[in-house]
Amino acid sequence: MATLQLDQITKSFGQTEVLHDISLTVEDGEFIVFVGPSGCGKSTLLRIIAGLDDQTSGALHIGGEEVTGREPIERGVAMVFQSYALYPHLTVFENIAFPLRLQKLPKADVNSRVEAAAQTLDLMDRLQHKPSQLSGGQRQRVAIGRAIVRDPKLFLFDEPLSNLDASLRGAMRVELSELHQKLRTTMVYVTHDQVEAMTMANRIVVLNGGVLEQFGTPMELYHKPRTRFVAGFIGQPGMNFFRATLSEVTDTGVTAIASDQSNLTAHVDGAGRSVGAAVELGIRPDDLQLSTTGDGLQVAVRVIERLGASTIMYGNLHDGTAICAALDGLARLSPGDTVHLTVDPDTVHVFDAGGLALPRRTAPDL
Amino acid sequence: MKTDIHPNRGTARGTLFALYAVLIAYALITLMPFIWMLVTSFKEARDVFKLPPSFVPTKLFTDEPFGNYTEIWTQRDFVIFFRNSAFVSFMAAIGQVFATSLAGYAFARLDLPGKNWLFALVLVTAFVPVEVTIIPEFLIMRGLGWIDTFLPLIVPSFLVGAFGTFMLREYFGSLPKDYGDAAYVDGATPFQIFWKVYLPLAQPALVSIFVIAFINNWDELLRPLLFLNSDELKTVPLGLMSFVSQYEASWTLLMAGSVISTLPLIVIYMLTQRYVLQGFVGGGVKG
Numbered sequence: 001m002a003t004l005q006l007d008q009i010t011k012s013f014g015q016t017e018v019l020h021d022i023s024l025t026v027e028d029g030e031f032i033v034f035v036g037p038s039g040c041g042k043s044t045l046l047r048i049i050a051g052l053d054d055q056t057s058g059a060l061h062i063g064g065e066e067v068t069g070r071e072p073i074e075r076g077v078a079m080v081f082q083s084y085a086l087y088p089h090l091t092v093f094e095n096i097a098f099p100l101r102l103q104k105l106p107k108a109d110v111n112s113r114v115e116a117a118a119q120t121l122d123l124m125d126r127l128q129h130k131p132s133q134l135s136g137g138q139r140q141r142v143a144i145g146r147a148i149v150r151d152p153k154l155f156l157f158d159e160p161l162s163n164l165d166a167s168l169r170g171a172m173r174v175e176l177s178e179l180h181q182k183l184r185t186t187m188v189y190v191t192h193d194q195v196e197a198m199t200m201a202n203r204i205v206v207l208n209g210g211v212l213e214q215f216g217t218p219m220e221l222y223h224k225p226r227t228r229f230v231a232g233f234i235g236q237p238g239m240n241f242f243r244a245t246l247s248e249v250t251d252t253g254v255t256a257i258a259s260d261q262s263n264l265t266a267h268v269d270g271a272g273r274s275v276g277a278a279v280e281l282g283i284r285p286d287d288l289q290l291s292t293t294g295d296g297l298q299v300a301v302r303v304i305e306r307l308g309a310s311t312i313m314y315g316n317l318h319d320g321t322a323i324c325a326a327l328d329g330l331a332r333l334s335p336g337d338t339v340h341l342t343v344d345p346d347t348v349h350v351f352d353a354g355g356l357a358l359p360r361r362t363a364p365d366l
Numbered sequence: 367m368k369t370d371i372h373p374n375r376g377t378a379r380g381t382l383f384a385l386y387a388v389l390i391a392y393a394l395i396t397l398m399p400f401i402w403m404l405v406t407s408f409k410e411a412r413d414v415f416k417l418p419p420s421f422v423p424t425k426l427f428t429d430e431p432f433g434n435y436t437e438i439w440t441q442r443d444f445v446i447f448f449r450n451s452a453f454v455s456f457m458a459a460i461g462q463v464f465a466t467s468l469a470g471y472a473f474a475r476l477d478l479p480g481k482n483w484l485f486a487l488v489l490v491t492a493f494v495p496v497e498v499t500i501i502p503e504f505l506i507m508r509g510l511g512w513i514d515t516f517l518p519l520i521v522p523s524f525l526v527g528a529f530g531t532f533m534l535r536e537y538f539g540s541l542p543k544d545y546g547d548a549a550y551v552d553g554a555t556p557f558q559i560f561w562k563v564y565l566p567l568a569q570p571a572l573v574s575i576f577v578i579a580f581i582n583n584w585d586e587l588l589r590p591l592l593f594l595n596s597d598e599l600k601t602v603p604l605g606l607m608s609f610v611s612q613y614e615a616s617w618t619l620l621m622a623g624s625v626i627s628t629l630p631l632i633v634i635y636m637l638t639q640r641y642v643l644q645g646f647v648g649g650g651v652k653g
Binding site: 050051052071072073077078079081082083085087088089098099102103146150 | 542544545547548549550551552553554558562563566567569
């Protein structure tokens with residue numbers, strides 16, 4: 001078990017800087033997820049932590065020790081790869097035993113540790129199989145077994161579930177979370193799937209273009225996104241954004257005229273903002289409700305998705321701006337209908353022209 | 367009314383028939399020298415140049431149907447030639463597998479400054495005809511005192527092999543990089559990554575290299591002719607040469623010797639055909 005500390009890590013390939021000044025501290029036993037779109041630098045950062053790549057500048061500490069320039073084995077890290085990287089010519093037993101054999105551990109020790117890992121991962125009846133004889137989920141578990149058998153200080157996962165189908169991915173998410181609760185080892189997990197990030201992480205690192213956008217708990221990122229990027233990236237379906245102009249700034253919040261000329265009030269800190277400033281309003285689909293009085297945003301319904309517990313409605317404001325709302329599962333709607341949606345001013349997010357969020361005055365207690 | 371749902375079936379059958387006819391003709395033309403060699407090895411010497419040519423193995427109908435084979439195996443030194451060729455070809459093939467697997471892996475996987483230039487240099491050596499290098503090679507071997515030993519036929523194979531290096535570079539390059547990264551994170555040294563992870567996965571390509579090198583060395587005439595003088599060191603191609611002199615040629619013995627010398631190659635190829643094909647197709651690793 002160990003803490004992980006990154007101090008001003010940068011990484012350049014030639015003249016191109018792909019990671020900009022990344023600093024963060026991961027506490028002992030935390031499950032941290034690096035999330036971001038393709039090419040944001042999350043896998044590069046993970047490889048730097050693993051020791052597979054060197055950072056251009058900055059320092060890296062694992063368990064309080066500076067490990068910059070050290071070999072991966074000296075860092076006490078174990079890594080699970082997206083492709084699983086199981087050796088096809090070795091059996092499951094030999095794959096899991098591989099790191100132990102490198103350490104030249106006694107045979108009895110190797111056997112007991114491999115069997116313990118196999119029992120944890122429900123692989124006992126597959127030990128003599130080759131990887132090609134296993135299902136995707138079993139291969140994934142073998143890869144995890146090869147990592148846990150070393151008893152590392154830090155686990156690194158590089159998009160380990162991306163090759164699995166949706167149902168198996170859901171099952172493996174639960175298994176990984178249970179494994180973390182059992183081992184209590186620090187884990188760093190890379191994914192581009194924000195659902196994986198939200199469901200598994202103690203805290204999430206959101207990366208965009210090599211920049212650390214925000215580091216916080218899933219609920220902080222959802223309810224208090226610091227930037228428009230984080231607000232848009234976290235949450236499913238994604239946040240609705242409307243271009244708007246501030247029409248009033250008060251002690252309790254701001255009012256803005258959206259592109260469809262509707263007035264929306266947001267309970268955010270508008271200090272220093274002036275009337276007429278261009279902003280962007282953000283409203284989560286979950287925060288929109290059907291109006292029973294005919295007030296609120298007028299929406300032409302385009303598509304309805306029935307998910308049972310909820311109904312996802314896609315439509316357009318009358319100026320054409322797209323909008324999505326997650327409504328009650330039994331909401332009576334059809335494509336072609338015109339409806340009105342209202343929103344609580346406490347849940348409206350406001351972003352300035354630079355994409356930074358105005359602090360919310362009434363965010364839920366997290 | 368019944369309609370034909372496969373209107374082009376007749377045309378397709380005709381095309382298939384024509385294709386088979388061409389392929390069978392091509393196979394016969396290709397196999398003809400081998401068939402002639404086999405038939406001649408079972409002929410009496412006087413029947414070899416009989417006109418019109420005959421495919422009848424006349425010796426098969428005598429008291430000694432395998433007489434030509436018995437003679438070269440018992441009265442000539444063919445056993446020794448055979449043993450020498452087997453030893454030299456085996457060692458040289460091992461040398462090629464050793465040298466080209468290391469070089470191919472290094473060019474494919476290791477971060478070496480200027481490795482692409484070095485690889486280009488290695489490739490260039492494949493385009494230099496052996497006639498250009500054979501005299502300097504002879505002078506080097508003479509300087510080392512290796513003339514009339516097997517060393518000039520074996521040692522160079524442990525040092526270089528452009529074709530094998532190229533083939534294994536491509537093969538190792540086609541294997542997932544994650545295998546090496548995973549092993550490195552688990553504490554493997556670069557040599558352990560090569561030895562324990564990538565080399566076993568390159569088995570089909572290694573077998574291909576071995577077979578090709580074995581066949582090349584088995585058939586090699588020029589180098590043994592230059593480097594070997596003693597009768598007891600002669601290889602099969604040199605032995606076969608001894609059946610042809612300035613004034614006469616023992617064609618039936620030569621053909622019998624040729625048949626025997628071809629058999630090991632056919633057996634080796636049949637045993638390793640699956641690997642050889644995989645080796646050429648590339649590193650499609652299921653895992």
